[in-house]
Amino acid sequence: MSAAAALSCSPTGLDDAVVEAAEVVAGHDGAAELMVRLRHGNGASSFVTLDPAAGFDLLRAAGADNLAALAGRPWRQIIRDL
Amino acid sequence: MNARLIGASIKRMTLARQRRFVTPHPDETLEALAARALPDAPLADAVDQIRAWNLHIFAMRKPRGLMLGSDVVFVEPPLT
């Protein structure tokens, strides 16, 4: 898929990813980390694992105080508020 | 070397397509990279997308958003 085609995968012309789920996982250095799974506008799924600082920042930016509250949130909006 | 260690185990002979990325030019700003990578998109949207696709730079780094010459910057969403 080209970048231009990627941008056409949602009605707004943008990749409207939403948070599908978030889970606590064990990080490489023994800290609890936050694994966020995203569902992208093109139907693809991806994940990223955030270290404690980024994980807490993400919860704050999303106005969430627990994992369940992240589900369904629009990803670009959360990132913009980080 | 490879044959000695893994020999007959190799079966896949073609490279599957992977998610496209670019690396930042020296002193390139996010706006300049977004315009380079997504020239057909409105700049604000392109910047938003680059940020959303590249959390390792725009969410996990201190200082946040500092682009480094070694970075992998995705210019499309994950492939289906």
Next chain:
Amino acid sequence: MFDLIIAGGTVVDGTGAKGFIGDVAVKDGRIAAVGERLDGDARRTIDATGRVVAPGFIDPHTHFDVQLLWDGAARPALAHGITAVVPGNCSLSLAPLRAKDRRALVGMFQQIEEMPPEAFSEAFEWTWEDFAGYREAIEPGLSINVAPLVGHSVIRLWVMGEAANQRAATPDEVAAMQDLLRQSLDAGAVGLSTSFVDVDENGRPVPSRFADFSELDALSAVLGEQRRMLQIVPEFYATDITIARVDQLAELSLKHGIPTTFSPLFDNRLAPENVSRVLTRVEEQFARGAQVWPQMQTRPIDISFSLLRPSLFFARFPRWVRVLRLPLPERIAALKNAEIADKMIEDAGPDGGMAAFGELVVRAGEAPEHLVGRTLAEIAAERGQSPARALIDVSLEHGLDVAFVAASRGHDDTSRIGPMLASPFVHIGASDGGAHLASFATYGDTGYLFSEFVRGSGALSLEQAVRKITSDTARIWGLKGRGELKPGFAADVVVFDPDTIARGEERPEFDMPGDGMRYVRDSSGVETVVVNGEVAWEGGRYTDAKSGVICPLN
């Protein structure tokens, strides 16, 4: 006359060939003969009846750079049967380093290794600047073999000074880095390490991360002159980025004819596609002729925390998150507030936190002795409390400085990981030996390989497992004449009991300079370790042997 015969054991020679009952003879530091029954006398004979006799294990990802200056055995690595280690990973080595840059490097090492500052000020004297000088500083005291990497970050620091973690290099600077790398390889470095992940003590990216791809390409060209290794730490927390790094490594491997390796690669049951996607790409690149070796550790990952700092371990529980985010004095006050604590306990579930917290184990360190090693469920029962209440109260009673561990919370599914470790595309490593000192023990992964994946799940045969951590490692890294029990090879030998070899329980050890604490694991089942023909560890003790060397390379 031989110097040593190890007699009557099951000889597992490191090639993957089936073990056989036989003898291994050693002379002048090398394997002199291997056979079912060797004739000839020896100055010493070790009876290995009922034991396995194998090549010494090789650990390809460690951070023993500093420890080797006062502990040539890289304790307790040697006791686990490891006879060669690769330090200098993740872009950081102790040389080349100008005197004026020592402070900057110490900060980076402290961040990665969690080593107390006294280790750098009390335990040794800085006598070197270049790589040859570092080699001279460690080699006389070695009882383990060392194949040191040179770090990209320190090469940048030498050439660029303070600009190393600020900008891309100029062409002249890149040329100077090439010269410095070449000198370091000539002085015995096994390759170059770089990192796309690590940060310094201020959370700022380490210098190697400011290099663009053309700089890495230029340095890889120097590696290509001697076919030396390039090691990287990729952004292992996201599959697509890891795959992008695999492709970059493959490009460098093919262009310059070098082996490359990346570490770590983890399995995660919540993202089960991660390893399979990465390995598929690795296989595709091997098919093109590239050498891109993913390193995978054997041990599971634990989560550890105390209430001194906010931990995402509590991210399922909103009231806990709110309280633990507070500054320390307010946090303590909130935990002491009965109304708030009651709501936190309610938040932990109708079972009082039994499911969520009951399996947590109190770690040694600052916790009182009588609590160490016990589960929160046990402690709560003894106190007549719920686990959630006990978690709060025990923490408060000790100024919140009580560490808990949730064992095996990542990379922990033996049924999935066994076949991954057995894959011919996976390089067993990534132990991080000598790092994360105050967080968890990075020792005993080889014992765990045998106890969990050979005796336990049977994912690997004994011979496969031995080959994976001996001859495969030696070949991947170009270690000359190591990794097999074969005449002419270095006499690095481990004698172990296949029925009991394992890693011990994690325990604190106060053996770092300045009485610094680190977590360690003792070995079990490892009876004798021979390094270059001399017995370096036996009967649970280190000997006085100083027979370790900087590994000669192919």
